[in-house]
Amino acid sequence: MTALVLAIEAPRARLGLKGPRAAEWLIAQDMVLPMAANSWVHSGAGGGSGALLVARLGAAEFFLEDAADGSPLAAISPKLKARPPGVYPVLREDCAFQLSGDGVHDVLAQVCNVEFAGLVLDSHPLIMTLMIGVAVLVVPQEFGAERRYRIWCDPTFGPSLSENLEAVVVDCGGITRGVSA
Secondary structure, three states: OOOOEEEEOOOOOEEEEEOOOHHHHHHHOOOOOOOOOOEEEEEOHHHOOOOEEEEEEEOOEEEEEOOOOOOOHHHHHHHHHHOOOOOEEEOOOOEEEEEEOOOHHHHHHHHOOOOHHHOOHHHOEOEEEEEOOEEEEEEEEEEOOEEEEEEEEOOOOHHHHHHHHHHHHHHOOOEEEOOOO
């Protein structure tokens, strides 16, 4: 049994890209891309959890985030200054949270209408939904027998979302780290 925990994640480098040539450009930068929309992969460093997260938000839109200990985005971000045709950067300053531990699905059932417990994680699903009225991006991940949910939202809604999630987590017997900033 692991404790139910809501944690604000430390800031990481993030990059958004979209456009008709975004996928082609990322592949030219040696990125591994998810094939289907609304899915994600780890790219680089053996493809493990220490690698860059690459999420496909649509046919031609991507969200990239460095691993906690890596910085592959530092190498490709300057290449965008050349304004490659058909590739458009999207500012990503998201607040990031992680929800994990026993009772995680009880919390998610109270704050969102997606049945996260029923998701098959082999396909690396990416969920775009509302959580307590705030648009979020959710990446479910498995670490052994435990599911963890990485959650991103617009930074203007981060304090409100964290405050409301904190209340639900505490009501469910959990703890928080770095919340209520």
